[in-house]
Amino acid sequence: MADLARRRAGVNLGAVVILSDFNQNAGPPPLQAAETLGVPLFTVGLGPAVTADIAVELQLPPLLKKDERSVLTAVVRHEGYDGQTVRVAFAARRVSADPTVTASETPLGERTVVLDAPSVDVTLPIEPHEAGHFEFIAQVDPLPGETVVENNRSVRDNYVREYYLRLLFAEYEPTWEWRFVKEVFHRDRLVGEQGFRTYLRSADLSVRRQNPLFLETLALPRSEFFSYDVLILGDMPEAALTSSFCEMTREFVADMGGGLVVLAGPRFGAGRLMNTPLGDMLPVQLGPHSQIRQARPFRLRRTAEADLYDFMQLGDNPLENDQAWLNLGPLAWYQPVERLRPMATALAVHPTDKCLDGVTPQPIIAVTNYGKGEVVYIGFNELWRLRRKYGELYYRRFWGQLIHRLALRHALGTQKRFVVRSDRKEYKAGDTAVLTVEAYDADYRPLADDLAGGTLEGRLVSGDSMRPLRLAMVRPGLFQTRSPVSAAGEYRLQVRDPITGDWAESRFLVQSRSVEKQVASRNLELQRRLAETTGGRAYELQDFEQLIDELPAGSKTETNVQEIPVWNTWPVFVAVVGLLFGEWFFRKRANLA
Structure with a gap:
């Protein structure tokens, strides 16, 4: 709609018909774009307004320690399965430094819950016995009638650390x-x-x-x-x-x-x-x-x-x-x-x-x-x-x-002095990641220009690809850069510590799943608001013929202003010829010719 608003200059647009499920993937807010367009919108809904669907989202504690008790939480949301019983399975998988190696999943436990509310929290206490980088998985079994099963599984990564607090x-x-x-x-x-x-x-x-x-x-x-x-x-x-x-x-x-x-x-x-x-x-x-x-x-x-x-x-x-x-x-x-x-x-x-x-x-x-x-x-x-x-x-x-x-x-650990971060842990393909480093010297004073040379050396690694980065100093102790992330997958931001020469690392995830694969039902509320806000009307697909009959058919008066040079008109031509003929006629009568 925003693109149509930019291109409609000089076009007499009477109304717009939109056929969609009205789940937004990207771009400006639809209501704002509709107001900018300035014409009635007639919205036709595609897909069911209410579907049977179940989804799970895994939440991890920010800190996991070896041999210490922690709790995993799976948030199970559903539509159309009130009162049914589902099984939630938890598992973990070690993340290898070699991207070509994929470890097998290790079951952690499972819970059986009754869906007595739109959202149900399912918890599982764990006590990791190994340190390292792990993926944690929560998964619910598909239920009869589900149209989207991609959201039945949620994966999050975290580090199990072996350290002590001071x-x-x-x-x-x-x-x-x-x-x-x-x-x-x-x-x-x-x-x-x-x-x-x-x-x-x-x-x-x-x-x-x-x-x-x-x-x-x-x-x-x-x-x-x-x-x-x-x-x-x-x-x-x-x-x-x-x-x-x-x-x-x-x-x-x-x-x-x-x-x-x-x-x-x-x-x-x-x-x-x-x-x-x-x-x-x-x-x-x-x-x-x-x-x-x-x-x-x-x-x-x-x-x-x-x-x-x-x-x-x-x-x-x-x-x-x-x-x-x-x-x-x-x-x-x-x-x-x-x-x-x-x-x-x-x-x-x-x-x-x-x-x-x-x-x-x-x-x-x-x-x-x-x-x-x-x-x-x-x-x-x-x-x-x-x-x-x-x-x-x-x-x-x-x-x-x-x-x-x-x-x-x-x-934690040596990262107290050299901390590598991204502004989010998850992005969508096409987003821009803001990458920062908080850096201090051996005496924990902000790392200054004379030590870091104004920039820090970094690299962004995803699978087999590696992109070099330079993080510029925003102020002493803080370095930053921005980098677009176009492909889905796990990214590792690595920055070299100029004091020790070691590489410090932070990880984030880029998701490519579209809204269509995450939301099975149509956004009925947005469909109706777009129509009501602009003076149009919302329809179901089976009422499409009714829409054709109800589209505004009134005529509009257009005013077109055209500039025509006076010398290039017939009246002026006749006047000039008349003057010339008149002069010739009077001079002839006066025997002046």
Whole structure:
């Protein structure tokens, strides 16, 4: 329609008849193009308006770790199969570096579900025992009457990684929270002895020097500081938080996507952070000299937003979750704040106390985004009380899910310093991919022009084809290019790290399936809106003869303006000849000729 609108100049168009299933493949929005055309549209529908169809879409967690439990989710959507039972099968296949080698699929499990809603979520817990690049598959069996079966299978790729998270806990003295967090993560397979380090200000210097678990100082080299994934900041005095530490922490969260947890304590109080650059990072505003409040014990109250955060879900169901949080018991004190910052979210609040505005409940647990990372504020340091009756079950679940969430924003392994990304994980053939690299040097400073030469060397690999790329520097630390992707298949974006010489890689998928193969039914709503918006009418194919009779037949008056030179007309010719004849006649009578 947009093309017709451009070509109709000078054409007296009375109406347009469109025969289609009205499922759009590409191009501008149809309604916008119809308005530009400016004539009535008479739409004739091809294909059934309602069909029997079932489709599956596989959703993967963003992070899969070897020997750690993860959950695959298959979203099954259907039309016309209410109440029927279907089998959903899950499988995995290792992706070989050699594109000519295709591994066989390994079944992971299957689920049988009843289609009692238009969309049904089917989950399968898995525990990968091998690291590497894998394709995960979800598939539903075809049902009688299906016209399109291409959407019965969904394939997604991801990496199963073998790594450990790096966690730094800074505290002044060995509180109960510090002791139990240290025990939990020191034995945790995701962190372990290699991943957990602590700085304990009050510890003897010889202990800090000899025990590999302890850091001697917080004045770490940048290369070591930025290798951590999450920082936990306990009840530390202001004097221990140097400007260098605070600035690196701000850069770690805002620029590198790291996670920061701030635990309020009764000795120094969290208000001391407001006198440091860390104060602006918190989700709450504190008074710089505010003291803890311990007038009467209270039970914290979870907010409705807490249901959206996995680390606030301690039980497998709402009843168990309530029971787990009740197990925390009454709290004797908390750190009051002046207000909750804009864009921050309170996940747990005081049941009665308010902020300075007299309306907002005092936040006890709050979270906010800060740059590329996230900051969590906990207004007390007695979460260890969750261990009562149930041991580490709920305590480990809270801290494990919190650290896991914060670490997800931080790129993994050596990619913390050199991160290759595409703007999407899936494209359609003909799209343009935006390819970026966030690059830092060995000290985690943004890679500058003098090191990278203004561009990075890259290549885009798909099957047997390889296309060289140059990624130009947008600003120090960020390099970017755009590349069209015309053929379907899996693409590997590889960029050479100028510091190590190694190739870093990111993958994405280009799909070629058209709408016709994904949607079996006609878009009846769009068909009707196109007709109604333009003053036309919608028809079924069997009513086509009726359409012929109802097309507008009224005549239109056309005005055509033509410019004709005056000297080239008959009246002017006759006038000129008449004048010449008249002159000759009068001169003859006067005997002048």
